[in-house]
Amino acid sequence: MKWCKQYLKYILYYILLHQVTGELVIQQLHIIFRHGERAPTDTFPNDPYINYSWPGGWGQLTNNGKLQMYDLGKSIRAEYKNFIPDVFWHKDVNVTSSYSERCRMSGQLFLSGLYPPVGTQIWNQELLWQPVAVRYLPRTEDTNIVMKVPCAKYDAIFKELRQSPSILALEHEHEELKKYLTKHTGSNVTNMEDVESIYNTLEIERLQNFTRPSWVNDTMLATMGELAARNLAFYSEVPYMKKVKGGMFLSNMIKTMENSLNKTDVTKLYLYAAHDLTIVHILRSLNLIETLKPDFGATLIFELYADSSIKITYRNFWKDTPKEYYISQCELSCPLQKFRSLLSDMLPTDYTKECAMEQGI
Numbered sequence: 001m002k003w004c005k006q007y008l009k010y011i012l013y014y015i016l017l018h019q020v021t022g023e024l025v026i027q028q029l030h031i032i033f034r035h036g037e038r039a040p041t042d043t044f045p046n047d048p049y050i051n052y053s054w055p056g057g058w059g060q061l062t063n064n065g066k067l068q069m070y071d072l073g074k075s076i077r078a079e080y081k082n083f084i085p086d087v088f089w090h091k092d093v094n095v096t097s098s099y100s101e102r103c104r105m106s107g108q109l110f111l112s113g114l115y116p117p118v119g120t121q122i123w124n125q126e127l128l129w130q131p132v133a134v135r136y137l138p139r140t141e142d143t144n145i146v147m148k149v150p151c152a153k154y155d156a157i158f159k160e161l162r163q164s165p166s167i168l169a170l171e172h173e174h175e176e177l178k179k180y181l182t183k184h185t186g187s188n189v190t191n192m193e194d195v196e197s198i199y200n201t202l203e204i205e206r207l208q209n210f211t212r213p214s215w216v217n218d219t220m221l222a223t224m225g226e227l228a229a230r231n232l233a234f235y236s237e238v239p240y241m242k243k244v245k246g247g248m249f250l251s252n253m254i255k256t257m258e259n260s261l262n263k264t265d266v267t268k269l270y271l272y273a274a275h276d277l278t279i280v281h282i283l284r285s286l287n288l289i290e291t292l293k294p295d296f297g298a299t300l301i302f303e304l305y306a307d308s309s310i311k312i313t314y315r316n317f318w319k320d321t322p323k324e325y326y327i328s329q330c331e332l333s334c335p336l337q338k339f340r341s342l343l344s345d346m347l348p349t350d351y352t353k354e355c356a357m358e359q360g361i
Helices: 002-021 063-079 101-114 152-162 165-173 175-185 192-207 218-234 239-244 246-261 276-285 336-342
Strands: 026-034 093-097 269-274 299-305 309-315 323-325
Touching: 026 063, 026 246, 026 276, 063 101, 093 101, 101 269, 152 239, 165 175, 175 192, 175 218, 192 218, 218 276, 239 246, 239 276, 246 276, 246 299, 246 336, 269 276, 276 299, 309 336
Parallel strands: 026 269, 093 269
Antiparallel strands: 026 299, 299 309, 309 323
């Protein structure tokens, strides 16, 4: 009962504070964050660290990645201290993760920084932590975060566009780089997806302060980074692909926001432990970026206010100052219904129908 009084006391303080200051009152938050720094998921035959024993295993969070997620949770609490209650209440927060272990662990670490136990919620004086549920779906059922549910029409368009004149020209432009990488890595590097895979491994090894191979230089890495970002963008290359990928998330989020405004959803905070592609899909569906390579811990935030307006902010690195995004034909603070209207062509209503091959491109 004591914790309940603490919670009600906080809510009363929050209401009075904003009545006095006249500030816009946050109604609901949606926070999408990339998992923390991880070990590589792949390597190449000539990688000098191919036999390195990564603590936790390949693709798992590094200790630095764990700390990133914990600190990110703390920083979000500090930033939204007047909105997120000090006392955890299960109806306040909904946490969804990708199926991958690094995302599920990132979600738990984020929550440990966001919701340290207070008062009667402290159950162990030597461990200031409390459990918070993290939900996830298998990758083949998830249309919101991983977006790997089979989609025949998407796959056909993806395959066709890989052979489009613009993509073939881009691949041809970097033919010498791919030959160079093939020679030195021992891998058969034929496209920008292969380049991204090698770039990711080299970048993670750099973060670990490993000595880089002698054939690697800064200019080459910069070009590889650009190709890696272009490869991520390719997964939402045309409007239909944006609709099927990021559009599904936006459609679900808008419905949730509408439910919050009409008081049928009391959840204050929606958290999504996700991947770099998740963030790229969403931002490209909003036509806010051309290319982007989100860093570990990159964070995209949608703020819904009680006056029904929304704001979008993004940090490419979790310590960065938030960048505010403007939606085309809308103010920085965009009314939700106008937001929905502007995105009407990008919001799917039925994933199965959208993926049916009889639908026109």
